[in-house]
Amino acid sequence: MLLKGKTVKNTDIAASYDKVSKNYERYYLDTMHRHNDRVLNLLINKIREKQDKQSILDLACGTGYNTKYLLSRGIEADYTLVDLSKGMLEVAGERGMDSSVSLVNKDMLSFLKECPGEYFDIVICMWAIKYQPPQKVILECERVLKKNGLMAVIVNTCDTLPQMRRLYPKLVVYNRRSIKKVMFDLPNPKNKKEFAGWFTKAGFCIDELDDGRQIFCFKNAKRLVEFLNSTGALAGYDTMLDLRADTIQRQMVSYFKKNNILIAEHRFVFGVFEKGKSREATCNAVKNDRQQRYTL
Numbered sequence: 561m562l563l564k565g566k567t568v569k570n571t572d573i574a575a576s577y578d579k580v581s582k583n584y585e586r587y588y589l590d591t592m593h594r595h596n597d598r599v600l601n602l603l604i605n606k607i608r609e610k611q612d613k614q615s616i617l618d619l620a621c622g623t624g625y626n627t628k629y630l631l632s633r634g635i636e637a638d639y640t641l642v643d644l645s646k647g648m649l650e651v652a653g654e655r656g657m658d659s660s661v662s663l664v665n666k667d668m669l670s671f672l673k674e675c676p677g678e679y680f681d682i683v684i685c686m687w688a689i690k691y692q693p694p695q696k697v698i699l700e701c702e703r704v705l706k707k708n709g710l711m712a713v714i715v716n717t718c719d720t721l722p723q724m725r726r727l728y729p730k731l732v733v734y735n736r737r738s739i740k741k742v743m744f745d746l747p748n749p750k751n752k753k754e755f756a757g758w759f760t761k762a763g764f765c766i767d768e769l770d771d772g773r774q775i776f777c778f779k780n781a782k783r784l785v786e787f788l789n790s791t792g793a794l795a796g797y798d799t800m801l802d803l804r805a806d807t808i809q810r811q812m813v814s815y816f817k818k819n820n821i822l823i824a825e826h827r828f829v830f831g832v833f834e835k836g837k838s839r840e841a842t843c844n845a846v847k848n849d850r851q852q853r854y855t856l
């Protein structure tokens with residue numbers, strides 16, 4: 561399949577998000593928004609220090625939650641929201657955002673590459689940087705950001721959803737004849753250190769850096785499977801194997817039942833990074849982070 565180019569592409573991932581777009585906020589953001597809010601609040605403090613009207617790029621914006629949150633906190637700016645999923649953008653459009661918001665249906669890396677240099681003051685990328693090679697995205701962001709521009713990112717680590725990570729290879733083996741395309745594992749960072757390294761290598765300094773976990777508990781295995789299939793967390797993996805097919809859903813339910821698993825755990829890292837500040841500032845942020853470490 562690899563040799564024939566039968567691999568899961570960006571457009572397949574966007575199609576997976578189209579499927580969950582109507583319920584994404586109910587299943588995912590209803591709980592996870594608190595982590596978006598935390599990163600956005602860190603950013604808001606820094607935006608308030610700036611005098612001029614900011615131009616903000618919400619990369620892989622999804623249903624527009626982050627922009628809506630910033631607007632609700634009085635951050636008046638020119639907002640550009642980019643997402644490859646038409647379904648997610650449609651939901652964002654239905655939120656009645658004002659005229660300072662423009663929606664763009666495009667792949668994030670293609671959008672960045674076509675963007676002039678030093679154009680935005682701020683780039684936000686929440687739960688999505690892994691859908692393109694992160695270092696390429698970060699290098700492009702560094703180029704399109706103005707001097708002292710900020711980048712705020714939250715992303716799952718590679719050990720996220722450990723319960724599903726153990727099950728997926730078994731599903732691949734049981735259902736190998738139904739596989740139509742191969743999915744490469746997403747390039748989620750191992751930990752804060754690797755995550756921060758992506759940014760410092762691209763010329764950013766670290767303003768804020770931390771990690772966190774969020775556990776979801778379910779009444780029964782069926783609800784857990786419904787959750788996993790409704791948040792977008794398995795986008796792309798559900799193209800390699802149709803995880804919504806009855807037989808596969810039954811296999812998932814029976815595995816979770818047999819192993820007494822009734823939780824799903826999201827693990828993640830986040831940070832705010834500044835273009836072109838001194839190395840000393842980065843060292844101070846890392847030192848502060850070590851002193852004030854906490855887990856969500």
Ligand SMILES: C[S@@+](CC[C@H](N)C(=O)[O-])C[C@H]1O[C@@H](n2cnc3c(N)ncnc32)[C@H](O)[C@@H]1O
Nearest residue numbers: 577620621622643644645667668686687688691
């Ligand atoms: C988990 S959602 C996050 C949405 C939003 N940032 C949030 O915080 O709720 C991931 C988003 O990334 C989008 N996405 C995936 N691959 C993309 C790509 N290559 N270019 C642009 N958007 C992409 C998906 O369509 C989806 O809306």
